[in-house]
Amino acid sequence: MVTPERLCVNSLSPSPIGEIRHLHTLGPTGTNLEAAAHEWFRRQGLDGEGRVTLHATLEYAMETVPRNGEHALVACAVYPELHTLVFGNLRVCRMVDSFVWPTHEMVLAVAPDGSAEPRTVATHPAPAGLVPPVSERQLVTSNAQAAIDCADGKAEGCVTTVVAAKAHGLRVLRSFGEVPMVYTVHHVREATP
16 A cells, blocks of 8 residues: 555655645535545544635636645546646645545436426536537536536536535436545645755
8 A cells, every 4th residue: 555655756755644734625515526625634533623615626726725735635536637737736736645435426407397308418527428418518617516507597407416406406317326536635835946
C-alpha cells in the first residue's frame, strides 16, 4: 500500500494531510463532491472540525483557495479537465490522498408534470453519457446545477443526484444507481522556488 508520505513529491517532506482543515469543492449544495468532502473529513476523524466550501467550478476553486497549507481541493477521477487542473498547478498543488466511495444515486429527472421523454436535458459533462440519445444535452457546471436548471424550466430534464432531484421537487424517470467513484484530495500551498 502506498502511504501518504510516499506520495510526496519530495520524499523528505512530511505528509500535509494532518494540516488540512478546509476542503474546497464543486457546488452548489447536493453534489457528489460535497458529500465526498464530508466523507473525507469523517475518515480523518475530523467530523465537525473540518469546513467545506463550495465553488461554481473546481477551476475557480483553485484560483481562490488560500495557499497557507490548511486548504485542499477535492476532485473526482471523472471530472473533465482534471489533468489540466493538476498539471497546470504543480507549483501550488499536489495530490496527497484518494479514496473510493459511491456517488449518490444518479438519476434522470423531470419537473413533476414533465414529459417522460424530455427534449432537453441539463447535465454536467461527466455523466453526459446518461442523457437519452433522443434528448439534446445542455451542459452545466454540476449535477446539482442540472437539477436547479430543470426545476427553473431551463431544461425539460436533468441528469442529477437523487438528493438534488428531491431537493428541487423533481420526478425521477430512471435511476442509474450509485456509481463507485475515485475522489482525490489536492493539498494547496504557496509555490516553492
